[in-house]
Amino acid sequence: MNKFRPTGITADRTQRVVKITWNDGHESSYPFAGLRAACPCAECRGGHENMGQPPDRRAVRDTVNEGINLEQVEAVGSYALQFRWSDGHLAGIYTWEFLRQACPCPVCLPES
Numbered sequence: 001m002n003k004f005r006p007t008g009i010t011a012d013r014t015q016r017v018v019k020i021t022w023n024d025g026h027e028s029s030y031p032f033a034g035l036r037a038a039c040p041c042a043e044c045r046g047g048h049e050n051m052g053q054p055p056d057r058r059a060v061r062d063t064v065n066e067g068i069n070l071e072q073v074e075a076v077g078s079y080a081l082q083f084r085w086s087d088g089h090l091a092g093i094y095t096w097e098f099l100r101q102a103c104p105c106p107v108c109l110p111e112s
C-alpha cells in the first residue's frame with residue numbers, strides 16, 4: 001500500500017527540476033534529466049519484463065542534463081504523473097510510489 005501523496009507539484013524550468021511536497025512533509029527535487037532517465041515505460045526499461053523495478057536514485061540525482069526539458073506535466077487519475085519531455089517522449093507513467101522511491105535527496109540517498 002502506498003500512503004504517500006503529493007500535496008504540491010511544481011516544475012521549475014529554469015533550474016530544470018520537478019519539486020514535489022508530500023503529505024508527510026517530505027520535499028523532493030528531481031532533475032529533469034534524472035526523471036527522464038528513470039522513465040518506467042517498457043521502451044525505456046528494455047521490455048515489459050523489466051517494468052516495475054524500483055527507480056535508481058543515483059541515476060535520478062546524477063544523470064547529466066544534455067538539453068532535456070519538460071514541456072508538460074499531466075495528472076494520471078489520482079495516482080500518477082505523466083511527463084512530456086522535449087525529446088517527444090511521454091510514455092512513462094510515474095506513480096506516487098515510484099516518485100517517492102526515486103527521491104534523490106540526502107535523506108533518501110545518504111552518501112556512503
Ligand SMILES: [Zn+2]
Pocket residue numbers: 039040041042043044045089091092
Ligand atoms: Zn520511457
Ligand SMILES: [Zn+2]
Pocket residue numbers: 026027028103104105106107108109
Ligand atoms: Zn527524499
